[in-house]
Amino acid sequence: MNAPQNVTTDFEAKYWGTLYSVLSWDQLTALWQKVESGAGWYLYAVGQELPEKKSTGEEVGHFIKRIDELLRKEHEEDYCGIVYADDLAKPSFIKIYDPHNLGVSCGSSGHHIFPGWIMSLQAPVNLNPTVVPNNRKKWWQSLF
Numbered sequence: 001m002n003a004p005q006n007v008t009t010d011f012e013a014k015y016w017g018t019l020y021s022v023l024s025w026d027q028l029t030a031l032w033q034k035v036e037s038g039a040g041w042y043l044y045a046v047g048q049e050l051p052e053k054k055s056t057g058e059e060v061g062h063f064i065k066r067i068d069e070l071l072r073k074e075h076e077e078d079y080c081g082i083v084y085a086d087d088l089a090k091p092s093f094i095k096i097y098d099p100h101n102l103g104v105s106c107g108s109s110g111h112h113i114f115p116g117w118i119m120s121l122q123a124p125v126n127l128n129p130t131v132v133p134n135n136r137k138k139w140w141q142s143l144f
Helices: 010-016 025-034 057-074 134-143
Strands: 020-022 042-045 083-085 093-096 117-120
Touching: 010 093, 010 117, 020 025, 025 057, 025 083, 042 057, 057 117
Parallel strands: none
Antiparallel strands: 020 083, 042 117, 083 093, 093 117
């Protein structure tokens, strides 16, 4: 799906820009090791309230641990393929798709599928998804 005409923020530019897929579980492990937890990440559960401040290094580490567990448990494939980053060696923007709300994540169906979560060094903007699964709202609220 193409970017809308009104991309005005660094966050939107990253969101609609080129991202690289994390294809294997080993690549996902390597990506997590490249995330500088104290770099000032915004953790955004798409469809929830925007984060008002950057997360602490401890919060980022906790999120990575929990999201990794969730993905490995609930994405019943022998490959990852649902995490995307702007740079696999030094990420500053990571999209994480919900294993139970994939549709066609590349957008080839003509419908944009929103990721479940975004990690970003840029302040996020509201993406206004149409549907957010209730079980993920509860998961996010219980995380912190």
